[in-house]
Amino acid sequence: xxxxxxxxxxxxxxxxxxxxxxxxxxxxxxxxxxxxxxxxxxxxxxxxxxxxxxxxxxxxxxxxxxxxxxxxxxxxxxxxxxxxxxxxxxxxxxxxxxxxxxxxxxxxxxxxxxxxxxxxxxxxxxxxxxxxxxxxxxxxxxxxxxxxxxxxxxxxxxxxxxxxxxxxxxxxxxxxxxxxxxxxxxxxxxxxxxxxxxxxxxxxxxxxxxxxxxxxxx
Amino acid sequence: xxxxxxxxxxxxxxxxxxxxxxxxxxxxxxxxxxxxxxxxxxxxxxxxxxxxxxxxxxxxxxxxxxxxxxxxxxxxxxxxxxxxxxxxxxxxxxxxxxxxxxxxxxxxxxxxxxxxxxxxxxxxxxxxxxxxxxxxxxxxxxxxxxxxxxxxxxxxxxxxxxxxxxxxxxxxxxxxxxxxxxxxxxxxxxxxxxxxxxxxxxxxxxxxxxxxxxxxxx
Amino acid sequence: xxxxxxxxxxxxxxxxxxxxxxxxxxxxxxxxxxxxxxxxxxxxxxxxxxxxxxxxxxxxxxxxxxxxxxxxxxxxxxxxxxxxxxxxxxxxxxxxxxxxxxxxxxxxxxxxxxxxxxxxxxxxxxxxxxxxxxxxxxxxxxxxxxxxxxxxxxxxxxxxxxxxxxxxxxxxxxxxxxxxxxxxxxxxxxxxxxxxxxxxxxxxxxxxxxxxxxxxxxxxxxxxxxxxxxxxxx
Amino acid sequence: xxxxxxxxxxxxxxxxxxxxxxxxxxxxxxxxxxxxxxxxxxxxxxxxxxxxxxxxxxxxxxxxxxxxxxxxxxxxxxxxxxxxxxxxxxxxxxxxxxxxxxxxxxxxxxxxxxxxxxxxxxxxxxxxxxxxxxxxxxxxxxxxxxxxxxxxxxxxxxxxxxxxxxxxxxxxxxxxxxxxxxxxxxxxxxxxxxxxxxxxxxxxxxxxxxxxxxxxxxxxxxxxxxxxxxxxxx
Numbered sequence: 001x002x003x004x005x006x007x008x009x010x011x012x013x014x015x016x017x018x019x020x021x022x023x024x025x026x027x028x029x030x031x032x033x034x035x036x037x038x039x040x041x042x043x044x045x046x047x048x049x050x051x052x053x054x055x056x057x058x059x060x061x062x063x064x065x066x067x068x069x070x071x072x073x074x075x076x077x078x079x080x081x082x083x084x085x086x087x088x089x090x091x092x093x094x095x096x097x098x099x100x101x102x103x104x105x106x107x108x109x110x111x112x113x114x115x116x117x118x119x120x121x122x123x124x125x126x127x128x129x130x131x132x133x134x135x136x137x138x139x140x141x142x143x144x145x146x147x148x149x150x151x152x153x154x155x156x157x158x159x160x161x162x163x164x165x166x167x168x169x170x171x172x173x174x175x176x177x178x179x180x181x182x183x184x185x186x187x188x189x190x191x192x193x194x195x196x197x198x199x200x201x202x203x204x205x206x207x208x209x210x211x212x213x214x215x216x217x218x
Numbered sequence: 219x220x221x222x223x224x225x226x227x228x229x230x231x232x233x234x235x236x237x238x239x240x241x242x243x244x245x246x247x248x249x250x251x252x253x254x255x256x257x258x259x260x261x262x263x264x265x266x267x268x269x270x271x272x273x274x275x276x277x278x279x280x281x282x283x284x285x286x287x288x289x290x291x292x293x294x295x296x297x298x299x300x301x302x303x304x305x306x307x308x309x310x311x312x313x314x315x316x317x318x319x320x321x322x323x324x325x326x327x328x329x330x331x332x333x334x335x336x337x338x339x340x341x342x343x344x345x346x347x348x349x350x351x352x353x354x355x356x357x358x359x360x361x362x363x364x365x366x367x368x369x370x371x372x373x374x375x376x377x378x379x380x381x382x383x384x385x386x387x388x389x390x391x392x393x394x395x396x397x398x399x400x401x402x403x404x405x406x407x408x409x410x411x412x413x414x415x416x417x418x419x420x421x422x423x424x425x426x427x428x429x430x431x432x433x434x435x436x
Numbered sequence: 437x438x439x440x441x442x443x444x445x446x447x448x449x450x451x452x453x454x455x456x457x458x459x460x461x462x463x464x465x466x467x468x469x470x471x472x473x474x475x476x477x478x479x480x481x482x483x484x485x486x487x488x489x490x491x492x493x494x495x496x497x498x499x500x501x502x503x504x505x506x507x508x509x510x511x512x513x514x515x516x517x518x519x520x521x522x523x524x525x526x527x528x529x530x531x532x533x534x535x536x537x538x539x540x541x542x543x544x545x546x547x548x549x550x551x552x553x554x555x556x557x558x559x560x561x562x563x564x565x566x567x568x569x570x571x572x573x574x575x576x577x578x579x580x581x582x583x584x585x586x587x588x589x590x591x592x593x594x595x596x597x598x599x600x601x602x603x604x605x606x607x608x609x610x611x612x613x614x615x616x617x618x619x620x621x622x623x624x625x626x627x628x629x630x631x632x633x634x635x636x637x638x639x640x641x642x643x644x645x646x647x648x649x650x651x652x653x654x655x656x657x658x659x660x661x662x663x664x665x666x667x668x669x670x
Numbered sequence: 671x672x673x674x675x676x677x678x679x680x681x682x683x684x685x686x687x688x689x690x691x692x693x694x695x696x697x698x699x700x701x702x703x704x705x706x707x708x709x710x711x712x713x714x715x716x717x718x719x720x721x722x723x724x725x726x727x728x729x730x731x732x733x734x735x736x737x738x739x740x741x742x743x744x745x746x747x748x749x750x751x752x753x754x755x756x757x758x759x760x761x762x763x764x765x766x767x768x769x770x771x772x773x774x775x776x777x778x779x780x781x782x783x784x785x786x787x788x789x790x791x792x793x794x795x796x797x798x799x800x801x802x803x804x805x806x807x808x809x810x811x812x813x814x815x816x817x818x819x820x821x822x823x824x825x826x827x828x829x830x831x832x833x834x835x836x837x838x839x840x841x842x843x844x845x846x847x848x849x850x851x852x853x854x855x856x857x858x859x860x861x862x863x864x865x866x867x868x869x870x871x872x873x874x875x876x877x878x879x880x881x882x883x884x885x886x887x888x889x890x891x892x893x894x895x896x897x898x899x900x901x902x903x904x
Contacts, residue, residue: 040672042833046538048609049607049871051871056666057665063608063659064605065606066661068463070466071662073664078866078867080871081609082609083611084614087538090851092538092785093784121525124513125514125564127513130539130556131538133558163560260645266697266841267840269637281700281892282700282892285841288896290898298640299640299843300643301875302697302771303779307549307550307617308549308643308645310790311547339756340749341748341750345747345772348792351790351794352792381796382794551788552808552810553788553789554787578787638840
């Protein structure tokens with residue numbers, strides 16, 4: 001089973017040179033740390049920046065420069081700043097190549113639920129609904145099962161939906177899976193030491209397995 | 219009867235301190251020359267400038283600085299530059315206080331025709347339809363009659379319409395008139411030496427005359 | 437020239453009536469109109485509807501206006517990190533309307549651009565779509581959304597001139613430019629108010645036509661929510 | 671980093687196919703992509719649909735592409751001052767679609783912002799409204815208009831960097847920023863191409879994400895249509 005860092009590492013391997021990428025809060029943010037040095041990407045922050053750099057040194061901290069998680073950041077050379085309307089314009093028009101975000105549940109159709117748990121305080125969807133409705137390529141970082149052992153890869157989401165038929169790939173602590181219309185979750189890779197049987201048991205939605213499933217390389 | 223310069227002078231008296239104004243091509247452009255020095259206004263050019271200044275000196279001519287009539291211009295202190303989308307955004311949302319433009323015909327309901335003459339080469343409406351659809355206050359500078367003596371202040375426009383029920387005031391070579399819903403053209407002022415009878419004869423649409431009509435002050 | 441410059445925040449907000457609809461710029465605590473918020477706390481108008489991406493934190497930003505019970509309704513995309521907010525919401529004292537962030541930004545932009553309604557894919561199939569018209573364009577489903585406008589927009593910029601032209605700094609721009617455009621009355625507070633003719637016309641973010649009142653703010657705290665630091669420069 | 675820099679206009683436009691839909695920035699002859707137009711004249715693709723506010727003059731700008739009969743259709747707001755244009759239009763060789771300037775600007779902006787349709791008051795009650803859906807909002811009638819997108823957008827900026835960030839100058843900005851956003855492939859020609867990190871991120875007009883190819887243009891003529899001069903400084 002992968003820990004959070006390993007999930008981030010595995011997702012970093014999906015990143016291609018020249019991509020514009022939006023990273024959600026949590027594990028997705030960690031992905032930036034594992035992108036190989038020879039691959040140059042531009043990270044978008046939906047509050048109005050292309051070109052997120054590393055966290056600032058103590059002396060560089062600037063209250064006017066934060067990411068969507070409200071963390072202090074720096075800017076890379078070649079950055080640009082813009083309004084929230086411009087930012088979501090580029091998201092809606094498909095200019096962002098890859099969106100990586102977390103999820104509470106994903107359905108075999110690619111529906112995603114990640115913003116609201118009935119009975120718990122609702123904090124709001126932020127930019128998640130805009131991102132999932134428009135992104136060309138969405139990779140989800142998530143735990144395969146809840147702490148109680150219930151699968152989060154479902155036939156249908158039980159939680160309120162964030163977006164329909166939008167997730168393309170999942171990297172969970174157990175596996176890498178693609179969502180193929182009609183087939184459901186197609187198993188691509190197993191986490192080191194995890195068996196296909198374990199993944200089958202942990203997946204409530206339709207699981208499609210073809211041939212030998214390799215162990216993932218981290 | 220007023221000449222073009224006098225029409226512009228009379229319209230200049232409608233201008234109030236602090237107004238943002240869009241001036242159309244032709245007589246409206248001349249209005250800028252007759253705004254009193256103690257009145258400060260900001261002229262909008264729909265190709266992306268607030269703060270049109272006078273024509274440049276020979277040495278100041280800049281191909282990157284033109285007005286909507288494609289004439290070389292300068293910028294006043296406090297100017298701002300923006301895109302055409304931003305420019306028409308401020309027009310549509312009613313931020314421009316006064317729009318002054320020319321017309322071929324105006325109806326007693328305030329409809330305006332100023333972009334197309336059937337049988338003649340169509341050049342396009344440019345920004346006229348956007349301006350008349352959204353401006354809070356539209357003053358039209360026009361000739362009361364055609365060269366052939368036909369009235370241009372009509373019951374209904376005969377030419378293709380630019381916008382419906384939008385003109386608030388007309389300054390013609392013969393008179394100043396307001397358009398009052400239900401009343402038609404309300405005569406406010408006569409050009410020097412012009413009689414009410416002459417104006418009656420030159421106005422095909424409904425003309426509303428109340429009390430003594432003063433001669434205009436230029 | 438009509439004078440847009442007012443002395444301070446107190447003067448700028450003094451005619452905001454009870455039950456007004458306000459827009460307040462900022463993302464988190466970044467780029468919020470700190471001085472205007474303080475003045476609203478002092479002048480005590482109540483029943484306000486506040487349109488702002490977030491609702492501040494317990495002891496800063498709009499959070500302070502919640503504490504004084506001046507806010508009747510919040511229209512936001514994300515309202516976490518605020519215990520008082522949660523308490524008022526659960527007790528029914530506070531109404532909340534949650535809107536996807538991009539839809540919120542675009543609805544405000546539409547308000548300022550004279551576009552009464554538009555179509556967006558965000559929220560299709562979710563509870564956000566309830567009661568909204570949907571339509572298919574090129575095989576994809578979209579929701580119809582309406583513009584948002586405000587009686588007063590309160591924005592914060594870095595520099596401004598006496599004609600009302602504004603320049604924002606860094607990611608403190610966020611919702612401020614659209615809100616400046618969508619207010620019937622727009623009040624801008626700036627860190628530095630400069631004479632007309634000082635700012636480069638080519639670098640203005642908000643043209644002065646949108647700004648009705650402007651003043652140089654004081655004592656900016658610019659509080660940071662998540663102070664994240666690198667140990668070494670990468 | 672994927673390299674966006676191309677050698678010149680010829681290289682930038684070489685894969686534009688016959689019958690492509692192009693957007694070309696500029697208002698009149700101000701801010702037009704002179705180098706790209708020259709390259710299109712040389713490479714000879716035909717049947718083009720050109721979206722541009724104007725159609726140039728007889729011997730400059732898009733007017734040159736009309737002379738070579740490369741344009742099948744113009745989508746513009748104003749097409750005066752062009753005798754060849756008039757001849758082709760009257761003879762039926764050229765299709766023309768006239769759109770109110772603000773609607774044109776907003777339709778292109780919508781294309782780049784992922785908004786498939788929106789409502790505007792411009793053109794209500796006119797021949798522009800023919801066949802279009804109308805709807806009332808707050809007592810006023812609006813037309814529904816659709817986004818415009820292009821296979822290739824050709825824009826001209828003052829400065830650009832190798833990441834594709836653009837800064838325009840003066841009123842040469844006009845339609846260029848929206849067109850940059852609405853192109854499937856956007857080609858930017860700039861007067862000065864600078865290294866990454868040279869431009870102030872706070873002053874960028876078009877973020878590099880929208881620009882796919884960029885080059886430093888040569889021999890800009892920047893022709894003036896109406897050279898109006900003051901005799902003395904006012």
